[in-house]
Amino acid sequence: MRRARQLATVFLLLVALASAAAGFLAPSGYAHQFRDTPDASPSRQHWLGTDDLGRDRFARLLYGTRVSLCLAPAAALLSSLLAALIGGVAGFCGGRLEQLVLAGTDLFLSLPWLFLLITIRALLPLNLPPVTSVVITFMLLGCLGWAVAARVICSDAHLLRNCDFILLARASGLGGWRLLVRHLLPNLMPIVYAQFWLSIPIFILTEANLGILGLGVSEPLPSWGTLLRDLESCSSMSHLWQFAPLLLLIAAVSCFHLLVVDREFPA
Amino acid sequence: MRRVLFTVLSLWLAFGSARAQSATQLRFCLRSEPKTFNPLLVEEDSSDTVRYLTGGVLVRLNRKTQKLEPGLATDWKVSRDGRTIAFTLRPGLKFSDGTSFSAADVAYTVQQMMEPSLHSPIGDTFRSGEGATESKILAADKVAISFPAPVAGLDRLFDQVAIMSASSAKKEMAVLGPYYVSENHAGSYLMLERNPNYWRQDAAGRPLPYIDSIRLDIQQNRDLELLRLERGEIDLVNSIDPEYYEKLVKEKPALAHDAGPSLDSEHMWFNQVPTAAISDYKKAWFQSANFRRAVSEAINRQDLARIAFRGHARPAVGIVSPANQFWFNDKLRPHPFDQKSALQRLQKDGFRLHDGVLRDVNGHVVEFSIITNAGNRYRERMATMIQQDLAGVGMKVNVVTLDFPSLIERITRTFTYEACLLGLVNTDLDPASVMNVWLSSAENHQWSPGEKKPATAWEAEIDRLMRAQASTLDDHRRKQYFDRVQEIAWEQEPFIYLVTKNALSAISTSLSNAQPVVLRPQVFWNVDELKLAPEVAATR
Amino acid sequence: MADRLLEIRISADYPNKPAVLDDCSLEIGRGEIVGLVGKSGCGKSTLSLALLGLLAWRGGQVRGSIRLNGRDLVGLSEGEMRKLRGREIALVLQSPMSALNPALKLGTQLHEAWKAHSSGSSEACNRAVGEALENVSLPQEPAFLQRYPSQISVGQAQRVLIAMAILHRPPLLIADEPTSALDIITQSEILELFSKVSRKLAMSILYISHDLLSLASISQRVAVMENGAIVECSPTMKIFRDPSHPYTRQLIRALPVIPQVFAAPAR
Numbered sequence A: 001m002r003r004a005r006q007l008a009t010v011f012l013l014l015v016a017l018a019s020a021a022a023g024f025l026a027p028s029g030y031a032h033q034f035r036d037t038p039d040a041s042p043s044r045q046h047w048l049g050t051d052d053l054g055r056d057r058f059a060r061l062l063y064g065t066r067v068s069l070c071l072a073p074a075a076a077l078l079s080s081l082l083a084a085l086i087g088g089v090a091g092f093c094g095g096r097l098e099q100l101v102l103a104g105t106d107l108f109l110s111l112p113w114l115f116l117l118i119t120i121r122a123l124l125p126l127n128l129p130p131v132t133s134v135v136i137t138f139m140l141l142g143c144l145g146w147a148v149a150a151r152v153i154c155s156d157a158h159l160l161r162n163c164d165f166i167l168l169a170r171a172s173g174l175g176g177w178r179l180l181v182r183h184l185l186p187n188l189m190p191i192v193y194a195q196f197w198l199s200i201p202i203f204i205l206t207e208a209n210l211g212i213l214g215l216g217v218s219e220p221l222p223s224w225g226t227l228l229r230d231l232e233s234c235s236s237m238s239h240l241w242q243f244a245p246l247l248l249l250i251a252a253v254s255c256f257h258l259l260v261v262d263r264e265f266p267a
Numbered sequence B: 001m002r003r004v005l006f007t008v009l010s011l012w013l014a015f016g017s018a019r020a021q022s023a024t025q026l027r028f029c030l031r032s033e034p035k036t037f038n039p040l041l042v043e044e045d046s047s048d049t050v051r052y053l054t055g056g057v058l059v060r061l062n063r064k065t066q067k068l069e070p071g072l073a074t075d076w077k078v079s080r081d082g083r084t085i086a087f088t089l090r091p092g093l094k095f096s097d098g099t100s101f102s103a104a105d106v107a108y109t110v111q112q113m114m115e116p117s118l119h120s121p122i123g124d125t126f127r128s129g130e131g132a133t134e135s136k137i138l139a140a141d142k143v144a145i146s147f148p149a150p151v152a153g154l155d156r157l158f159d160q161v162a163i164m165s166a167s168s169a170k171k172e173m174a175v176l177g178p179y180y181v182s183e184n185h186a187g188s189y190l191m192l193e194r195n196p197n198y199w200r201q202d203a204a205g206r207p208l209p210y211i212d213s214i215r216l217d218i219q220q221n222r223d224l225e226l227l228r229l230e231r232g233e234i235d236l237v238n239s240i241d242p243e244y245y246e247k248l249v250k251e252k253p254a255l256a257h258d259a260g261p262s263l264d265s266e267h268m269w270f271n272q273v274p275t276a277a278i279s280d281y282k283k284a285w286f287q288s289a290n291f292r293r294a295v296s297e298a299i300n301r302q303d304l305a306r307i308a309f310r311g312h313a314r315p316a317v318g319i320v321s322p323a324n325q326f327w328f329n330d331k332l333r334p335h336p337f338d339q340k341s342a343l344q345r346l347q348k349d350g351f352r353l354h355d356g357v358l359r360d361v362n363g364h365v366v367e368f369s370i371i372t373n374a375g376n377r378y379r380e381r382m383a384t385m386i387q388q389d390l391a392g393v394g395m396k397v398n399v400v401t402l403d404f405p406s407l408i409e410r411i412t413r414t415f416t417y418e419a420c421l422l423g424l425v426n427t428d429l430d431p432a433s434v435m436n437v438w439l440s441s442a443e444n445h446q447w448s449p450g451e452k453k454p455a456t457a458w459e460a461e462i463d464r465l466m467r468a469q470a471s472t473l474d475d476h477r478r479k480q481y482f483d484r485v486q487e488i489a490w491e492q493e494p495f496i497y498l499v500t501k502n503a504l505s506a507i508s509t510s511l512s513n514a515q516p517v518v519l520r521p522q523v524f525w526n527v528d529e530l531k532l533a534p535e536v537a538a539t540r
Numbered sequence C: 001m002a003d004r005l006l007e008i009r010i011s012a013d014y015p016n017k018p019a020v021l022d023d024c025s026l027e028i029g030r031g032e033i034v035g036l037v038g039k040s041g042c043g044k045s046t047l048s049l050a051l052l053g054l055l056a057w058r059g060g061q062v063r064g065s066i067r068l069n070g071r072d073l074v075g076l077s078e079g080e081m082r083k084l085r086g087r088e089i090a091l092v093l094q095s096p097m098s099a100l101n102p103a104l105k106l107g108t109q110l111h112e113a114w115k116a117h118s119s120g121s122s123e124a125c126n127r128a129v130g131e132a133l134e135n136v137s138l139p140q141e142p143a144f145l146q147r148y149p150s151q152i153s154v155g156q157a158q159r160v161l162i163a164m165a166i167l168h169r170p171p172l173l174i175a176d177e178p179t180s181a182l183d184i185i186t187q188s189e190i191l192e193l194f195s196k197v198s199r200k201l202a203m204s205i206l207y208i209s210h211d212l213l214s215l216a217s218i219s220q221r222v223a224v225m226e227n228g229a230i231v232e233c234s235p236t237m238k239i240f241r242d243p244s245h246p247y248t249r250q251l252i253r254a255l256p257v258i259p260q261v262f263a264a265p266a267r
């Protein structure tokens, strides 16, 4: 287990390093179209071949990793924190507030988000630089993704609120935020962690789908999402190197899981 | 004994010949259930297909030669004033249910078609002015139809008018075309049987059509349709996309057919709506012909066709596709890819390229967005390629893909966009069909819809020419006018035409006589002459 | 009993269970250990919560008066109550394992309890914690404080809780069945600890238990509760020798053996 964890750390570090050094490792850049060689197979010049427009797949993978590996966890963090805060406070305070918040999350979950996102896109200017657009998208995802997690966390917090140790903490004169943050939150952490790790791959994929609404990464900037979307058109299994983005996504997410499991306090 | 032998022999023969002629069935898919079987109410593709396969028309546009041919009428004549058309009908014809066909049926059909309460889309194409349409039955086989005002291309319009029986109890289900609808399993499939009363015969005097029945499966899913084609469960797919074509060429090359440039083109345009919520200096760029021409010349159309469409497209010329044999202005050529010339044009308007950044006369950086509909891989590719091409002249382009409804909202109602990349699907050859695009007052005049009066001199000129061709009856005069429209559009480029897509189709090898063309219906336009190979027919 | 620390006369209700405490009155002197017995469900824990002003968190309601050092606690605001909890009145609960926060290190929990009422340097904090640990005979080395509750024994845990309770040297400590989860040897150790602490810090203890015998060994007086009311409250000797209330008699009869010390002289 420790061995596996070390390997995972090394792997993630390598991925992070490679994506940070993208400009150096793949000097051709993610946008340049080598129009004489579209859909090329791997070669010395293009390690993973080129895509349908002749862009270097390796460069796109590195830059896409940079975008998704920075932003998806950031969004997941945002949504998990929101969920912990909203769910935690509601479950902890109980009573009217809890009912209100639960009703609120239900309403939030039942809202037609697609339409809301379309409206948001309508409010945003069309001339957004690709980077801004992708940052906005992930932050939106972060702001919208809390509801399900909040329900789970709320019910957990509700159980905790009647625990002896919370009673004792109160009896020691603790209360308010301090009680919430120092005593309740650490006990909610495992579930918050779980929600966090769950939402990373979800956000990566959602970002890919949001491209359809004109949100998300816009051309020519790549993200794991757009790279995965490219796979849709990949009809034959003979071009296995095209699946590199998928492999990397799976590998990275599993590594993250490995690193996190058992990091909680010993039960 | 001899008699017995004879009987056996004749039975054997009869049996044998029955075997030889065992029923043949053509199969293909409809994308959706036909909304109507009433030929006058046809609006969408599926109903149109059923109408094409079952309807008998007075004159038929040959999809290959693009010329009119006799159908139910052996002869027809448009009057000098362009308001009246007189048909001489083929004698002795019968509807599929045995009811006989005469001039009364034509008069009935036209009367129904022009009935305002029916809201017939075909009827609308004939409506040129106020007043009633009159049909005069001159004899059992002669009928003259008069419209209140001249109708341009009057005879061709009758290619879409399937004649209905005035007296048959089966109403619109009694037909004059090669097939009739025999079974309708809503939501799953449709059976068409060979019409025994169909009028056409082949050169050897054999009655047409050759194929006994057609099974039309309702299949919404494109991928499933293609899968069924590969499995041999269906015989044809009318139109396939370049990527799938390439796949077929690799795996089953005999199935793939490329009929060359179609009528469909892809184009982009700049928003020139005067009230649009974009900054004035950008409006000034978009309203400058120099700017538009420069953008056009800075785009490598050859590359678009070769890479985005895998070579199954050509650089587009203009309004009319070269596939439209009569109306295409063959003096025109696609705009060349020439970034030097593009920069010269920009300099004329005071644009300056410095350090790879183009600025206008007031120093504004040239940056704009192109919107296109998300999910269309070819358009997304084109947009990305255009992005790189225009970077070559220092323009910064942002590509935004939108869902179709909000794209339409932007280009038709709110006008909150700068440039748009879309395609145009043409089904009609006649310039009358593009009046709704090229008249400056038209709603589909996309760069600036519904102008109260023409915004520019060239738009006024196009208005004049379009009206002139619409009120002229002589096709050669009309073509002169329309040629000029094509030239103005080529010079001004309100629409920057990018590529003309090829008509690609897939046809099973067991189907013979198929000659895919660019006009709809591409593969089965000559359905009555199609044949299925007997060995395939036997195994069905 | 001239020097009274606490005088109570209260009634308490839960939303769907009225009169859980029914005109319950009790007095505790300074430095006195008072035992409280009664059968399960009679309202002992409710009384302890009422004293701490925590009944509202369980949905309950208190009427009457609780006078601590002559000051009535019933009308106090939550903020004022919070200042009292842990500093004036402390609580030790039955099950030490569930009363300690599993997600926090022992040191953190003690520090939190200290910080609830003092805002001194970390040195002062460490000193106070060290003293408290010494008083309950726990090791004071840092390694011990680095442990999680799951890493110590139940007896140690109960000592930690007592240490936490005496951190601020409150005049009153409520021990709600503090030994019922312990084995018999540990039980006696803890009992001894309580009486030692009470003597050393001049602390009054309200010692709640089912177990008359263990109660008898440390308390000066014993109060008997039935159906939410104190039905008898007398010095320990008197309770055993001459119980006046039928319920008390029943309790004593239920004992397996009446300890010799308390047995009435033969008539």
Ligand SMILES: Nc1ncnc2c1ncn2[C@@H]1O[C@H](COP(=O)(O)OP(=O)(O)OP(=O)(O)O)[C@@H](O)[C@H]1O
Binding pocket: C014, C015, C016, C017, C020, C038, C039, C040, C041, C042, C043, C044, C045, C046, C047, C058, C059, C060
């Ligand atoms: N939150 C609550 N809501 C409603 N009723 C409650 C609540 N908590 C306790 N009760 C009820 O109040 C009564 C007194 O409960 P309490 O916990 O004070 O009893 P106890 O004497 O401490 O019993 P035990 O010896 O089992 O700990 C019980 O009948 C119990 O069912």
Ligand SMILES: [Mg+2]
Binding pocket: C044, C045, C046, C176
């Ligand atoms: Mg209790």
